Amino acid sequence: MVSYFSNNTSLENRALQIWQVLIGFSYDRKITTYGEIADILGYKGAGTMDRQLGHILHFCSQNKLPPLSVLVVNAETGLPGDGFDSIGDLHKSREKVFNYDWFNLMPPTPEQFAQSWSVAEENDFNI
Numbered sequence: 487m488v489s490y491f492s493n494n495t496s497l498e499n500r501a502l503q504i505w506q507v508l509i510g511f512s513y514d515r516k517i518t519t520y521g522e523i524a525d526i527l528g529y530k531g532a533g534t535m536d537r538q539l540g541h542i543l544h545f546c547s548q549n550k551l552p553p554l555s556v557l558v559v560n561a562e563t564g565l566p567g568d569g570f571d572s573i574g575d576l577h578k579s580r581e582k583v584f585n586y587d588w589f590n591l592m593p594p595t596p597e598q599f600a601q602s603w604s605v606a607e608e609n610d611f612n613i
Contacts, residue, residue: 491527493523497571498603503527508542509588517531517580530575536567541599545604549590552582 491503507526520535529535539555546553556566556579558603566576594602 496596497537498541498599500527500535500538501545501599502593502596504535504538504543505554505593507532508527508557511557511592512554512583512586512588517557517559520558520567523558537569537603540606541603544602545594548602548605551577552586554583554588556580556583589605 491499504523504527506553507523508518520533523535524528524531527535535558539558542555545551546555556576559566
């Protein structure tokens with residue numbers, strides 16, 4: 487049976503949807519904006535993705551993967567949102583994302599995203 491993201495809009499499912507977009511952007515060495523991701527997902531505004539991107543950030547961090555969500559930036563500042571303060575050099579982080587073989591990695595499941603978020607909350611790491 488075919489399933490659609492629009493029929494199941496949980497944060498974890500949307501994180502999976504964004505993950506798919508970002509690994510394609512990574513392959514093309516593309517940085518994107520919150521607004522562009524919002525448009526792709528059919529959101530009404532760009533300020534609604536902190537939790538979805540947080541799921542991706544936590545999953546990457548906990549699994550020692552490059553921070554995939556670093557590719558999403560504010561259109562005005564050119565910088566990613568909260569959660570990247572301790573990441574160090576953003577350019578180096580992006581290069582690690584661009585050079586990682588994302589298509590060799592099985593995408594995380596919504597359940598894995600939920601678990602990563604839960605672990606982050608237990609450790610008082612909030613986005």
